[in-house]
Amino acid sequence: MVRKIDAIVLGATGAAGQNVVESLQNHPWFKLVALGASSRSAGKTYKDAIKDAIFFERTPSEDILNMKVQDIDKVSPEDYQIAFSALPSEIAKTIEGKFAKKIPVFSTASAYRNEEDVPILIPDVNPKHAKIVKKQQEKRGWEGFVCPGPNCTVVGLVTSIKPIMEKYGVKKVHMVSSQSLSGAGEKGIRLNSEYRKSVEMNVLPYIDGEEEKVIQETKKILGNIKKYIITPAEIKIGATCTRVYVERVHFESVFVETKKENNIKDVKETLSNYVSEPQKLQLPSAPQKPIIVFDDNNQPQPKLHHDYGGQVTLVGRLRKDPVFKNGLSYVVTSDNLDKGAGGGVVLSAEYLKKKNYF
Ligand SMILES: NC(=O)c1ccc[n+]([C@@H]2O[C@H](COP(=O)([O-])OP(=O)(O)OC[C@H]3O[C@@H](n4cnc5c(N)ncnc54)[C@H](OP(=O)(O)O)[C@@H]3O)[C@@H](O)[C@H]2O)c1
Incomplete structure (x- = not known):
């Protein structure tokens, strides 16, 4: 069996992040191995970190609900092969940039959308735009890249x-x-x-x-x-x-x-x-x-x-x-979540994987 790609979700406790987690459950290519959020959630189980606001259509497995949430300021990109980010835009710029130096980042946030070497990818609509991530890597000297989806x-x-x-x-x-x-x-x-x-x-x-x-x-x-x-x-x-x-x-x-x-x-x-x-x-x-x-x-x-x-x-x-x-x-x-956030960026990651961008 082909080994799955280890994935971390940044901003996993929010609306978009929960939808990424849901979209990665039982995914044939990506394996959810870590959940990151703010220091407010760090150290709690995922189930406890999200208990006041739940967006799931399909509740995640007990394994995921019992995973410990990590403080994203303390996680290292090198420990993962792909990151999905659902962070508020104000902090996404720094954190996504830090991860993209090493690994591909698929983001629901707007932080990078208007940069000229960054696509706003919807594989159903503008798959040809995906190739500018190569330009981004070359220009910025990054091993990974940032690939955001659009506003929902x-x-x-x-x-x-x-x-x-x-x-x-x-x-x-x-x-x-x-x-x-x-x-x-x-x-x-x-x-x-x-x-x-x-x-x-x-x-x-x-x-x-x-x-x-x-x-x-x-x-x-x-x-x-x-x-x-x-x-x-x-x-x-x-x-x-x-x-x-x-x-x-x-x-x-x-x-x-x-x-x-x-x-x-x-x-x-x-x-x-x-x-x-x-x-x-x-x-x-x-x-x-x-x-x-x-x-x-x-x-x-x-x-x-x-x-x-x-x-x-x-x-x-x-x-x-x-x-x-x-x-x-x-x-x-x-659907602002399935299509407009988590499901959408997981589809982008599938497309870039299939096209050998990472
Ligand atoms: N909601 C949608 O339908 C939708 C659709 C498309 C795109 N988006 C975009 O997706 C992103 C997330 O939106 P959302 O609606 O999911 O927001 P949200 O529900 O407020 O969730 C924000 C997430 O970011 C984390 N976070 C906040 N401040 C942080 C900090 N200083 N350090 C580390 N983590 C921090 C939160 O962790 P804690 O729980 O620990 O605070 C939470 O996991 C935004 O950029 C938004 O524009 C949202």
């Missing part, structure tokens, strides 16, 4: 736009999000938190920094790569990001102006038939179909999203938009 709100948006862009070209996009509580991390899901109470039976009309990330990251992910340089896509993008009282899975209303004329039946087929590298390579975490399109006007819904799996993007209410020229509008659901 961006995932469903770009996954649904990519096939439309390939077929018709895209000029303008506007998106209005209704984002779930777990997207805010621990403060969103901890029952007695002030933040959670402020969203209860309510909608918060603003999420700090989110709209800028949607615009910037969408352009980069949909951009062209030539000789290790990504040129952002020339699309006009607007976004309004709101927080709603939904536990998990982001919902988005999307408005698109295509360059060429489109027709709804053809757009539906284009989205439904879309496959990319993870499907072709049959990666362990890849869904059979990355996008499912519904005719039923009552679909998709955050609450029902998991009937179709955590890694899929669900599209519904597809129709002509009367405001834009060649206008389309539709709604999307995407």
